[in-house]
Amino acid sequence: MPFPGESRPVRRILIVGGGSAGWITAGVLAARFPDRGEQGLSITLVESRGLPPIGVGEGTWPTMRATLQTIGVSETDFLRECDASFKQGTQFAGWVDGSDKDIYYHPFTLPEGYEERDLAPYWLEGAREASFAASLCYQTLLCDNARAPKLITTPEFAGLANYAYHLDAGKFAPFLQKHCTEKLGVSHVYDEIVQVRSDESGEISHLTMKSGDELSADLYIDCSGFSALLIGKHFGVPFVAKRDCLFIDRAWAVQVPYASEAVPIPSVTKSTALTSGWLWDIGLSSRRGVGYVFSSDHVSDDAALEELQRHLAAAGDLSPALSYRKININSGYRQEYWRRNCVAVGLSAGFLEPLEASAIVMIELSAKAIANLLPGCRDGMPRAAQLFNETFRYRWERIVDFLKLHYVLTRRTDSKFWIDNKRPESIPESLREGLGYWQHHCPWHEDFVHREEVFSAASYQYVLYGMGFETAISGALLNDADRARALEKMHESARRGRELSASLPGNRELLSKVRRYGLQKI
Amino acid sequence: MTNLVALNSQTHRVLRIAAARAVLGHGSVNIVSVIPREFPRLLAHYPIFFSKSSDSGQFEPAALMGFQRGENLFIRDDAWDAAYIPLQIQRQPFALIPRGGDAGADPQATLDLAVDLESPHIQAQDGERLFQDDGRPSPYLQNLSSMMSALVSGSREAYAFTGKLAELNLIEPVQIDIELINRSETKLQGLYWIAAATLKALPAAQLAELRDLQYLEWMYFQMASIAHVSGLVARKNKRLAGATPAPGAWTGNAIPG
Numbered sequence: 001m002p003f004p005g006e007s008r009p010v011r012r013i014l015i016v017g018g019g020s021a022g023w024i025t026a027g028v029l030a031a032r033f034p035d036r037g038e039q040g041l042s043i044t045l046v047e048s049r050g051l052p053p054i055g056v057g058e059g060t061w062p063t064m065r066a067t068l069q070t071i072g073v074s075e076t077d078f079l080r081e082c083d084a085s086f087k088q089g090t091q092f093a094g095w096v097d098g099s100d101k102d103i104y105y106h107p108f109t110l111p112e113g114y115e116e117r118d119l120a121p122y123w124l125e126g127a128r129e130a131s132f133a134a135s136l137c138y139q140t141l142l143c144d145n146a147r148a149p150k151l152i153t154t155p156e157f158a159g160l161a162n163y164a165y166h167l168d169a170g171k172f173a174p175f176l177q178k179h180c181t182e183k184l185g186v187s188h189v190y191d192e193i194v195q196v197r198s199d200e201s202g203e204i205s206h207l208t209m210k211s212g213d214e215l216s217a218d219l220y221i222d223c224s225g226f227s228a229l230l231i232g233k234h235f236g237v238p239f240v241a242k243r244d245c246l247f248i249d250r251a252w253a254v255q256v257p258y259a260s261e262a263v264p265i266p267s268v269t270k271s272t273a274l275t276s277g278w279l280w281d282i283g284l285s286s287r288r289g290v291g292y293v294f295s296s297d298h299v300s301d302d303a304a305l306e307e308l309q310r311h312l313a314a315a316g317d318l319s320p321a322l323s324y325r326k327i328n329i330n331s332g333y334r335q336e337y338w339r340r341n342c343v344a345v346g347l348s349a350g351f352l353e354p355l356e357a358s359a360i361v362m363i364e365l366s367a368k369a370i371a372n373l374l375p376g377c378r379d380g381m382p383r384a385a386q387l388f389n390e391t392f393r394y395r396w397e398r399i400v401d402f403l404k405l406h407y408v409l410t411r412r413t414d415s416k417f418w419i420d421n422k423r424p425e426s427i428p429e430s431l432r433e434g435l436g437y438w439q440h441h442c443p444w445h446e447d448f449v450h451r452e453e454v455f456s457a458a459s460y461q462y463v464l465y466g467m468g469f470e471t472a473i474s475g476a477l478l479n480d481a482d483r484a485r486a487l488e489k490m491h492e493s494a495r496r497g498r499e500l501s502a503s504l505p506g507n508r509e510l511l512s513k514v515r516r517y518g519l520q521k522i
Numbered sequence: 523m524t525n526l527v528a529l530n531s532q533t534h535r536v537l538r539i540a541a542a543r544a545v546l547g548h549g550s551v552n553i554v555s556v557i558p559r560e561f562p563r564l565l566a567h568y569p570i571f572f573s574k575s576s577d578s579g580q581f582e583p584a585a586l587m588g589f590q591r592g593e594n595l596f597i598r599d600d601a602w603d604a605a606y607i608p609l610q611i612q613r614q615p616f617a618l619i620p621r622g623g624d625a626g627a628d629p630q631a632t633l634d635l636a637v638d639l640e641s642p643h644i645q646a647q648d649g650e651r652l653f654q655d656d657g658r659p660s661p662y663l664q665n666l667s668s669m670m671s672a673l674v675s676g677s678r679e680a681y682a683f684t685g686k687l688a689e690l691n692l693i694e695p696v697q698i699d700i701e702l703i704n705r706s707e708t709k710l711q712g713l714y715w716i717a718a719a720t721l722k723a724l725p726a727a728q729l730a731e732l733r734d735l736q737y738l739e740w741m742y743f744q745m746a747s748i749a750h751v752s753g754l755v756a757r758k759n760k761r762l763a764g765a766t767p768a769p770g771a772w773t774g775n776a777i778p779g
Binding site for chain 1 (some may be wrong): 579689693
C-alpha cells in the first residue's frame with residue numbers, strides 16, 4: 001500500500017498579499033523550513049503593485065523579539081530601518097473616572113511571584129500605598145521615567161525588562177521583504193488575481209493572474225487585508241461582527257513630528273480615554289503616531305476630528321501642517337480562518353480595535369501555528385484546518401473579552417459612549433462569568449484553559465486592579481508565609497525599579513546610540 | 523570631580539606633574555582598555571580580553587589586572603610591578619578634549635591636549651614640568667602628546683579590529699571561574715575572547731581577509747595572553763597568603779550562545 005501522502009505532498013505555499021501579514025508569515029515559514037529547491041518547500045508571495053498598506057498596528061508584543069530572531073534579522077537593522085522604538089507596556093489615562101490622576105499601566109514584565117504564588121491577594125488586603133502595578137512590577141517606574149529596557153551593552157533581543165516595539169508599519173513590510181527574498185529564498189511576484197479557480201472537490205486549484213500566468217499551490221495563505229480575496233470573496237466565509245460589544249468603528253490618524261531632538265520618547269503606548277473612544281499616542285524614533293478611535297454611533301466624524309485637534313492643541317502639538325487620515329474599522333473575525341487549502345492571516349482573518357495591539361501578535365501566532373500544523377500531505381489538511389479554527393476562534397473570543405474588560409470597569413458617566421459600554425447585553429457571557437468569579441478570586445493561571453493564552457492572568461490582574469476592581473479576599477485562603485514573601489517581593493521590586501531607573505538610559509538616548517553604534521549580537 | 527582644561531603654554535608654564543604618583547593614583551582599576559599596537563608589550567604580563575565600552579557597546583581590547591572592581595594586582599608596595607604600563611594609565615592625568623569645549627559627537631573635531639586641574643598630582647614644585655622656561659613643551663609633555671595621538675589612532679584601529687571580529691562571529695563571551703587559596707570562588711563576567719572553534723573552522727577567504735588586514739597576528743597575541751590569568755590568580759593568592767604559592771587554578775568556559 002502506498003503511503004497516502006505520496007500522491008499529494010504539501011510542497012508549494014502561495015502567500016497572497018505583501019503587507020505585514022504576508023511578509024511575517026513568509027519569514028516565519030521560510031525560516032522554519034529552510035531547504036528550498038527540489039526537495040524542500042517552495043514559498044512564493046504574490047502582491048499587486050502600488051497597493052498602499054493600511055498602516056495601523058504600529059505596536060507589537062514582546063513576542064516580536066522571538067519572531068524577528070527566528071526569521072534571522074538583526075535587531076539593529078530592524079530598529080534603524082523601521083524607525084522602531086522600545087515599548088514596555090501601555091499607559092491608560094482617563095479610563096476609570098477621567099480625572100487628572102486617573103492613570104494606570106499594563107506593563108510587559110510579569111508581576112512578582114507570578115511563576116510561583118499569586119501575590120495579588122496580599123496587595124489587595126494591604127495598605128495599597130502604591131498601585132498594583134507599581135507595587136508588584138518594577139517596570140512601572142521605568143515607564144514613568146521613559147527609560148529604555150536595556151543598555152547599549154545589552155546584546156540584541158535581550159533586555160533588563162521585558163519589551164516589545166513601536167514600529168513604522170509602512171517600513172516594516174519592505175524591511176521583511178528584503179530579508180525574505182535575499183536571505184530566505186522566498187520568491188516574490190508582482191501580479192494581480194483575476195480569477196480564483198477550484199477543482200471538483202472545492203479546493204483552490206490555481207489563480208489566474210492579470211499577466212496571464214497561472215499560479216498554483218498546495219496551500220494558499222490569504223494575507224490580502226480587508227479585501228479578503230480568498231477567504232471572503234472566493235469562499236464566502238461569513239464575518240462575525242463584534243460591533244454590538246466593541247463599539248469602535250472609525251479612527252482619525254495623524255503623524256506628529258517631535259518638537260526637537262531633545263523631547264523624550266516614551267517607552268509605552270499612551271492610551272487616553274476621550275468622550276466617545278480613546279486616543280493612541282505612539283512614539284517612534286522618527287515621529288509620533290497619534291489617532292482617535294471612536295464610535296460613529298456616539299460622535300460624528302467632524303466632532304471627533306475637532307476633539308482630536310483640541311487634544312493636540314492642549315499639548316501644543318497642533319499645527320496646520322498636520323494631515324489627518326480617516327480609517328474605517330470593522331470589528332470582528334471570520335467564522336473560519338482555514339477552509340480547504342486556504343488559510344487567512346492578518347486583516348483578512350479579523351481585526352479588533354487596536355487597544356491592546358493584538359493585530360501583529362495574531363499574525364505571529366497564526367504564522368507559527370501554520371508552521372506547526374502544516375501536514376506533509378494534503379490528506380492531513382482538514383484536521384489541521386479544524387485545529388487551527390478551534391484555536392483561533394478561541395483566541396479572537398478571548399481578545400474580545402479582554403478588550404471589553406477595559407470598558408466595563410469604567411466609572412465614567414460623562415458621555416453616552418461610556419454608559420452604553422456597561423450595558424449588560426454588550427458584555428460577552430464568558431467575560432461576565434469571569435468577572436463574577438473574580439469578585440472572590442484573583443485571576444490566576446488555571447482560570448484560562450489553553451496552553452498558549454493571548455492574554456494571561458497577569459494581564460487581567462494589571463487591568464482589573466489598575467482600574468480599581470475589588471476582589472473580596474477570604475482570609476481562609478491566605479497564610480503568613482506568603483504574606484511575608486509578598487512584602488519582601490514588593491520591597492525588592494521597588495529597589496530594583498529605583499536601581500534600573502537610575503542606570504538605564506532614556507528611550508531616545510538609547511535609540512540614538514543604536515543608530516550610531518548598533519547593538520552587539522552577543 | 524574632573525576639570526579638564528586645554529593646555530596653554532602661558533597659563534600652565536610653571537605647572538608640574540608628579541608623574542609616577544599620578545600613574546599609581548589612576549591605577550586602581552581591574553580592567554583597562556588597550557590598543558592593538560600595545561599587544562606585543564602587554565603580552566609579557568597581562569591577559570588581554572575584550573570588554574564592551576559602556577558608552578557605545580562596541581568591543582574593545584582590555585587588559586585584566588584584578589578580579590574585583592578597583593583591584594589592581596600589579597600595584598604592589600606602592601610600585602607598578604610590571605615592565606610595561608598600559609598607555610591608558612600612563613597618560614594620566616591628561617586627556618584630549620574637542621576644541622571649543624563642544625562635547626558634541628563630531629568625530630572630525632580638532633582635539634586639544636588637556637589636563638585635569640582637579641588632579642591631586644599637579645603641583646608647583648618637584649615633578650615633571652610641562653613647559654620649559656621659554657614656553658616650549660618639555661620632553662615629558664612631548665612624550666605625552668605622542669602617547670595621546672597613539673591612543674586616538676589606536677582606538678580607531680581597535681574598533682575596526684573588533685568590529686570585523688564581531689561581524690565574523692569570532693568574539694564570544696567567556697566566564698572565568700577562579701578558586702583562590704582561601705577557598706573563595708570568583709566569577710568574572712562581562713569578558714569576551716576569540717572564539718577559537720569558529721576561527722578553526724573559518725573559510726579560507728575570510729582567513730585571508732584577516733591576514734591581509736594584519737589582524738591574525740593581533741588575534742594570536744590575544745589568545746596567547748590568556749595564559750596570564752594564572753599569573754593573576756597567583757598574585758591574588760600571594761596577596762591573600764603573604765607567601766609565594768604556585769600558579770593559581772582557573773577555568774575559562776565559553777558561554778553557550
